[in-house]
Amino acid sequence: MLNAPSTERKLLRGSRPAPEPVLARLNGLAPLAAADVLLVRGLSALREAHVAGAELAREGAPLRPRVILSGWAARTRMLPDGRRQIFAFLVPGDSLGLYAGREPVALSNCIALTRMESAPAAALVEAAAAAPGGALALSLGRAAATEDAQALGHMLRLGRQTALERTAHLFLELHGRLAAVGLADGPRFPLPLTQETLADALGLSIVHVNRTLQQLRRDRLIELKSGWIELLDRQAMVELADYAAAGGAARAAAKPSLGAQLQG
Amino acid sequence: MLNAPSTERKLLRGSRPAPEPVLARLNGLAPLAAADVLLVRGLSALREAHVAGAELAREGAPLRPRVILSGWAARTRMLPDGRRQIFAFLVPGDSLGLYAGREPVALSNCIALTRMESAPAAALVEAAAAAPGGALALSLGRAAATEDAQALGHMLRLGRQTALERTAHLFLELHGRLAAVGLADGPRFPLPLTQETLADALGLSIVHVNRTLQQLRRDRLIELKSGWIELLDRQAMVELADYAAAGGAARAAAKPSLGAQLQG
DNA sequence: CGGGGGTTTGACGAACGTCAATCGGGGTGG
DNA sequence: CCACCCCGATTGACGTTCGTCAAACCCCCG
Numbered sequence: 001m002l003n004a005p006s007t008e009r010k011l012l013r014g015s016r017p018a019p020e021p022v023l024a025r026l027n028g029l030a031p032l033a034a035a036d037v038l039l040v041r042g043l044s045a046l047r048e049a050h051v052a053g054a055e056l057a058r059e060g061a062p063l064r065p066r067v068i069l070s071g072w073a074a075r076t077r078m079l080p081d082g083r084r085q086i087f088a089f090l091v092p093g094d095s096l097g098l099y100a101g102r103e104p105v106a107l108s109n110c111i112a113l114t115r116m117e118s119a120p121a122a123a124l125v126e127a128a129a130a131a132p133g134g135a136l137a138l139s140l141g142r143a144a145a146t147e148d149a150q151a152l153g154h155m156l157r158l159g160r161q162t163a164l165e166r167t168a169h170l171f172l173e174l175h176g177r178l179a180a181v182g183l184a185d186g187p188r189f190p191l192p193l194t195q196e197t198l199a200d201a202l203g204l205s206i207v208h209v210n211r212t213l214q215q216l217r218r219d220r221l222i223e224l225k226s227g228w229i230e231l232l233d234r235q236a237m238v239e240l241a242d243y244a245a246a247g248g249a250a251r252a253a254a255k256p257s258l259g260a261q262l263q264g
Numbered sequence: 265m266l267n268a269p270s271t272e273r274k275l276l277r278g279s280r281p282a283p284e285p286v287l288a289r290l291n292g293l294a295p296l297a298a299a300d301v302l303l304v305r306g307l308s309a310l311r312e313a314h315v316a317g318a319e320l321a322r323e324g325a326p327l328r329p330r331v332i333l334s335g336w337a338a339r340t341r342m343l344p345d346g347r348r349q350i351f352a353f354l355v356p357g358d359s360l361g362l363y364a365g366r367e368p369v370a371l372s373n374c375i376a377l378t379r380m381e382s383a384p385a386a387a388l389v390e391a392a393a394a395a396p397g398g399a400l401a402l403s404l405g406r407a408a409a410t411e412d413a414q415a416l417g418h419m420l421r422l423g424r425q426t427a428l429e430r431t432a433h434l435f436l437e438l439h440g441r442l443a444a445v446g447l448a449d450g451p452r453f454p455l456p457l458t459q460e461t462l463a464d465a466l467g468l469s470i471v472h473v474n475r476t477l478q479q480l481r482r483d484r485l486i487e488l489k490s491g492w493i494e495l496l497d498r499q500a501m502v503e504l505a506d507y508a509a510a511g512g513a514a515r516a517a518a519k520p521s522l523g524a525q526l527q528g
Numbered sequence: 529c530g531g532g533g534g535t536t537t538g539a540c541g542a543a544c545g546t547c548a549a550t551c552g553g554g555g556t557g558g
Numbered sequence: 559c560c561a562c563c564c565c566g567a568t569t570g571a572c573g574t575t576c577g578t579c580a581a582a583c584c585c586c587c588g
Contacts (some may be wrong), residue, residue: 077420079506085423087416101405107413132393141365149371151415152351156341158422159349159467163576194534203423205577210536226585242343427544458566469545474568490553 020044021181022067025093028180029146030139039127039136043067046119050112056096057110063097064104065125071116072192075108076200086201088150089113089174089193093181095121099144114192158203161241163212166202169241171222175231191229284308285445286331289357292444293410294403303391303400307331310383314376320360321374327361328368329389335380336456339372340464350465352414353377353438353457357445359385363408378456422467425505427476430466433505435486439495452494 023040026032032040047069050056056073057063073090087108090096097104098121128137153173157166174191178184199209216222221237223230231237238244287304290296296304311333314320320337321327337354351372354360361368362385392401417437421430438455442448463473480486485501487494495501502508 077416079420079424081506083424085420087419100409102402103405103409105409107409108416129396138366141367145364145367145369145371151419152341152372155351155415155419155422156343156349158419160343160347195536196534206534207536207578208576211576214536242345459568460566470566471546471568472544475544478568 019182021069021092021183022095024181026136026139026143029142030135032135032139036127036134036136036139039123043119043121043123044069047117048119050116050118052112052114052116054112054116055109056112056118057106057108059106059109061106062104063100063106065098065100065121066096066118067098067121067124068092068094068096069117069119072113073110073116074113074197074201075110077108084200085203086197088147088154089201091174091177091181092183094177095143098125098140113197154201163202163204163208164215165241166204167198167209167212167216168221168237169243170198170202171229171231172234172237172241172243175234187232187234188228188230190227191224192227283446285333285356285447286359288445290400290403290407293406294399296399296403300391300398300400300403303387307383307385307387308333311381312383314380314382316376316378316380318376318380319373320376320382321370321372323370323373325370326368327364327370329362329364329385330360330382331362331385331388332356332358332360333381333383336377337374337380338377338461338465339374341372348464349467350461352411352418353465355438355441355445356447358441359407362389362404377461418465427466427468427472428479429505430468431462431473431476431480432485432501433507434462434466435493435495436498436501436505436507439498451496451498452492454491455488455493456491 020041022043023032023037026040027037050071056066057075059077068090070092073096075087075090076084077087078084090110096110096118097106124136124140128134128140131137150173153169157169161169171191175184175187175189178189183189195209195213196206198204199206202209204212213222213224217224219236221231221233221240223232284305286307287296287301290304291301314335320330321339323341332354334356337360339351339354340348341351342348354374360374360382361370388400388404392398392404395401414437417433421433425433435455439448439451439453442453447453459473459477460470462468463470466473468476477486477488481488483500485495485497485504487496
């Protein structure tokens with residue numbers, strides 16, 4: 001359930017895990033004004049820590065806007081008999097309840113999958129509302145649209161793709177999203193998820209997820225070990241999973257140059 | 265593909281198919297001010313007709329805000345090999361592209377499933393933006409939240425429910441939504457969908473949808489004939505499908521009194 | 529050296545998809 | 559008015575995918 005320990009530290013030596021994922025994300029969606037950049041940077045002063053398993057939102061309860069600085073979370077809902085569906089994974093740079101308007105009521109539960117850090121982001125909402133035509137508002141709007149597009153991609157996976165296609169498609173999406181906030185190391189990225197968590201996201205059983213992962217390994221499409229995954233043949237996976245057609249591809253595309261700019 | 269002909273006319277004799285579904289919907293979500301009511305009523309002057317199969321939106325193309333006055337539509341996406349997923353059904357009172365902010369780009373295709381009528385609704389967006397604290401803005405916000413909740417319910421269906429549960433759950437959702445705009449006749453409501461369309465929504469094959477419907481009939485849960493469906497034992501269906509837990513139940517609940525008020 | 533959560537494997541069964549044929553009803557051309 | 563036709567609904571036989579059950583196995587930590 002936790003981020004890989006030694007391996008991670010070794011591979012990202014010299015840079016902190018994710019310098020400013022929220023800034024990278026929002027600035028990647030629309031170049032922010034200087035004031036907006038300061039505002040986003042200021043969020044990290046409000047940093048709060050959560051243990052794995054912490055509940056960030058409960059369905060039906062009020063929901064405070066929040067951005068994720070580090071770690072992974074998941075939006076979920078459960079059936080009375082224990083079946084669980086994960087609607088979305090939240091990675092650094094993602095947000096929660098940012099577009100709820102008035103009456104911010106959570107439509108799903110949200111739980112931390114790893115140890116993580118977040119910050120309340122009401123300031124972002126207010127700043128965007130104060131300047132509806134500004135870059136920040138545009139960026140937040142695009143973030144919302146991206147979320148919607150990803151939800152549609154998830155539905156397409158669940159409804160119309162096989163286990164192999166679904167799994168490849170999800171990995172491609174996660175890779176793109178993590179690359180966009182500077183958290184991918186080329187074709188490699190952290191995947192701190194148990195197979196049970198993957199199963200709940202993909203609408204499969206644990207056992208079948210395991211066999212699907214084995215097949216992706218046998219086909220030399222991925223290498224998966226101790227919380228990290230490497231896409232060995234991205235192009236083949238794109239074709240296998242119809243990634244572009246299934247949506248989210250263009251919108252979640254990595255913009256590595258922007259992340260680099262921010263560090264300069 | 266068309267609404268049932270003789271039966272429908274007989275059962276709804278004396279009232280037009282759906283007096284003012286958009287008004288019923290929005291007023292049901294938040295009581296509108298008099299000016300808002302006039303604005304919504306004015307939309308029907310812009311009424312446009314569409315044949316079954318008409319394309320209301322294409323993925324990636326600009327999307328103009330629009331409300332549905334009559335008939336059914338579906339949001340879809342296709343895979344290159346022909347597999348199709350329906351993300352949502354749109355019924356009278358529903359809208360399309362109403363919350364897209366700037367850059368209104370369609371995230372999915374939208375096609376008319378029946379002959380239908382719609383009207384451009386940019387006026388609603390502008391009025392809500394002009395009075396962000398007003399009843400209309402609140403109503404549109406709640407409509408957006410309801411849509412999101414329904415999308416989550418759809419994901420839960422696709423990922424974690426059996427064919428029987430999925431089908432019952434969808435019927436319960438549609439019943440609630442149609443009742444909320446005065447289009448249900450007690451436990452009966454129009455269902456102008458082919459089994460192929462249902463299959464694409466439920467993530468099943470046509471044949472399996474057929475067998476699932478047979479079982480719902482055998483179990484005396486529904487009666488389904490020529491474009492109409494009757495829920496014979498709603499409570500049993502709610503338990504079968506875990507309707508409340510799967511979401512959308514409370515939010516999509518019928519508010520028949522409000523529809524009646526509007527007619528007086 | 530255990531313990532415990534997560535992973536892997538095998539055997540088996542149920543749910544669902546595919547293929548193919550038939551049926552049925554309503555619309556349409558003759 | 560009637561025969562034809564076409565799309566959608568229905569049914570049966572069979573194959574595949576995926577789930578369930580159960581038992582190791584593995585590795586990290588305490």
